[in-house]
Amino acid sequence: xxxxxxxxxxxxxxxxxxxxxxxxxxxxxxxxxxxxxxxxxxxxxxxxxxxxxxxxxxxxxxxxxxxxxxxxxxxxxxxxxxxxxxxxxxxxxxxxxxxxxxxxxxxxxxxxxxxxxxxxxxxxxxxxxxxxxxxxxxxxxxxxxxxxxxxxxxxxxxxxxxxxxxxxxxxxx
Numbered sequence: 001x002x003x004x005x006x007x008x009x010x011x012x013x014x015x016x017x018x019x020x021x022x023x024x025x026x027x028x029x030x031x032x033x034x035x036x037x038x039x040x041x042x043x044x045x046x047x048x049x050x051x052x053x054x055x056x057x058x059x060x061x062x063x064x065x066x067x068x069x070x071x072x073x074x075x076x077x078x079x080x081x082x083x084x085x086x087x088x089x090x091x092x093x094x095x096x097x098x099x100x101x102x103x104x105x106x107x108x109x110x111x112x113x114x115x116x117x118x119x120x121x122x123x124x125x126x127x128x129x130x131x132x133x134x135x136x137x138x139x140x141x142x143x144x145x146x147x148x149x150x151x152x153x154x155x156x157x158x159x160x161x162x163x164x165x166x167x168x169x170x171x172x173x
Contacts, residue, residue: 001025007051012037019043023069027051031070036061047071047093055094057082069093071118076100079119084110091116095142102126108135118142120166125149128167133158145169 004026011020012034020041028050035044036058044065051073059068060082068083071093078101079094087110099122107129108114114135125147132141133155139162148170156165 003027006030007032007035009034011035015039017041019045021045022049023047025049029053031056033058035059038062039064041065042088043067045069046073049073051075054078055080055083055099059083060085062086064088066113067091070097071095073097079103079124084108087111087113089114091118093118094122095120097122099124103129105129105131107131108133108138111135112137114138115161116140119146121145123147127151128153128156128172130155132156135159136161138162140164142166143170148172 006029007027009032017038018040021043023045030053031051033056036056041062042064047069054077055075057080060080065086066088067090075097079099081104084104084107089111090113095118102125108131115137120142127150128143128148130153138159141162144166152167152172
């Protein structure tokens with residue numbers, strides 16, 4: 001739609017929202033913490049903008065969130081671990097940012113529904129968590145173009161629904 005500008009913190013007052021889709025625009029600036037007040041939110045799609053700063057850790061309070069897509073922005077910092085505790089998430093797409101840090105060792109402890117995890121083209125480091133093998137519904141796993149090290153966990157071979165696996169351009173052995 002060619003929209004531009006920043007996201008006002010007042011967006012958090014729209015408590016009735018179930019979908020927040022502002023993708024493919026020119027929004028810039030930080031994602032306001034107040035977005036976490038949208039307790040009914042099921043879809044958050046903000047991909048292909050110019051959003052910067054870090055992902056608010058308060059996103060972990062979005063208990064009904066099923067789709068989180070913040071790909072193709074300029075986001076920095078670590079992925080808040082609280083995001084991985086949202087049990088309703090089906091898709092997480094954070095690709096093509098400048099996110100750093102590592103993935104939590106218990107990444108799939110609360111994700112029996114997770115079907116898509118796309119974190120390619122960031123600066124994530126450390127080992128690929130073996131607990132990804134517990135995400136039994138995972139169909140798409142994109143971790144390429146990061147700084148992962150170590151072995152590819154054998155637990156990934158337990159993912160019987162996995163259709164797409166991209167691990168290239170890391171430092172894996």
